[in-house]
Every structure is written in structure tokens, then in C-alpha cells.
Amino acid sequence: MKSLFKIASLLLAFLVIQVMISCKDQKAKENDENFAGLSRRDDICNLLKKEDIQSVFELSKELKIEQRKEEKAICFYGWKTASDQFLYYSVTLNFAQGKKRTKSQIDATWKGQYDRLYHRHQMQEVSNVGDKASWSQLGGGQLRVASHGFIFYVSLSVTPSKDNPMDTKKMIARASTLAELVIDRM
Numbered sequence: 001m002k003s004l005f006k007i008a009s010l011l012l013a014f015l016v017i018q019v020m021i022s023c024k025d026q027k028a029k030e031n032d033e034n035f036a037g038l039s040r041r042d043d044i045c046n047l048l049k050k051e052d053i054q055s056v057f058e059l060s061k062e063l064k065i066e067q068r069k070e071e072k073a074i075c076f077y078g079w080k081t082a083s084d085q086f087l088y089y090s091v092t093l094n095f096a097q098g099k100k101r102t103k104s105q106i107d108a109t110w111k112g113q114y115d116r117l118y119h120r121h122q123m124q125e126v127s128n129v130g131d132k133a134s135w136s137q138l139g140g141g142q143l144r145v146a147s148h149g150f151i152f153y154v155s156l157s158v159t160p161s162k163d164n165p166m167d168t169k170k171m172i173a174r175a176s177t178l179a180e181l182v183i184d185r186m
Helices: 002-033 050-056 103-116 168-185
Strands: 066-070 074-080 088-095 124-126 132-136 142-147 150-159
Touching: 050 074, 050 168, 088 168, 103 132, 103 142, 103 150, 132 168, 142 168, 150 168
Parallel strands: none
Antiparallel strands: 066 074, 074 088, 088 150, 124 132, 132 142, 142 150
């Protein structure tokens, strides 16, 4: 009977160790899939392409557009204007941390983001983009979009911001067009 108890104790100890190792492996995997609170995606710069930026912003093919991919989590495009006034434009695409969500999870995340952040940045709802979308003045301008179970962000910035030739309506229109291209490729 004592040997049966020892065997059961050893099996239980072995099971506990396996569960602990499994949890540690899962945590490491989650950390590897995320960067600075953003989801990593191998396809991040395939969802929004240089040609999309050229088309939506009506840029010449000769204009040099910088593209950077940071930690598979952020796709960045930037360019300078050729006018007499120096302006630097940037467009950034990134996804909220986490895997695909249900509608109720999206709604809870959406509300939580609003409560913590967006209510301070002149947020407004945007129609006809994804399942839901909102525009805010965060970082110059950001379109937050929920679609296909993911939340992603298309951010636009012009430096210096006081000289931005685009009004809010035009920024929303351009960000919305870019977001629709992302949605089509997801």
C-alpha cells in the first residue's frame, strides 16, 4: 500500500512539474508574439504597402518613401515633401496585443481603451470602416479599427503639426482608405 502511495505521489509531482513547464512555455510564447503591447505579425508590411501610400496620398513614384518594420509589430512609412516648406509625413500600422477576439471581447477591449485613453483625444466614431472604427487626435491622428476579430491602428502624422495641410476630414478619409486595404488583405 505504501508503494502505491509513493507511486501516486511521484505521478502527482510529475504532473505538477509538467503543468508548470507548460505554463512557462506558454508565457514565453506569448511574450515572443508581442512587442511593447502590440501583436507581432510576419505580414505587417504586406497588409499596408508602399504603393498604397503613394496612391492614397497621391505621391509621385520618384518621391523617396522610407519603410521600416519594427519587431514584426509596427509597419512605418515616412516621407518629406518637396515643397518650399519642410513637412515630414508618417503613416504607421500596428495591431492591438492578443490573438483573434470574439465580438464581446472586442467590445470590452474597445470600451476599456476608450475609458483609459481615447476619451482624452477628441474621439469620434467613423462609419463604413471594418466592424467599427473611431478617429482620435492621438499622436497627430489615429484611426482605430475592429475587423475580423482584431483591433488595429492606422496613425497619420505631419511634422510640424501646425503646418499640416490636411484637415481632420481629409486625414480620416485617407486613414479609412488605408484601413480598408488592410482589411481586404487580412
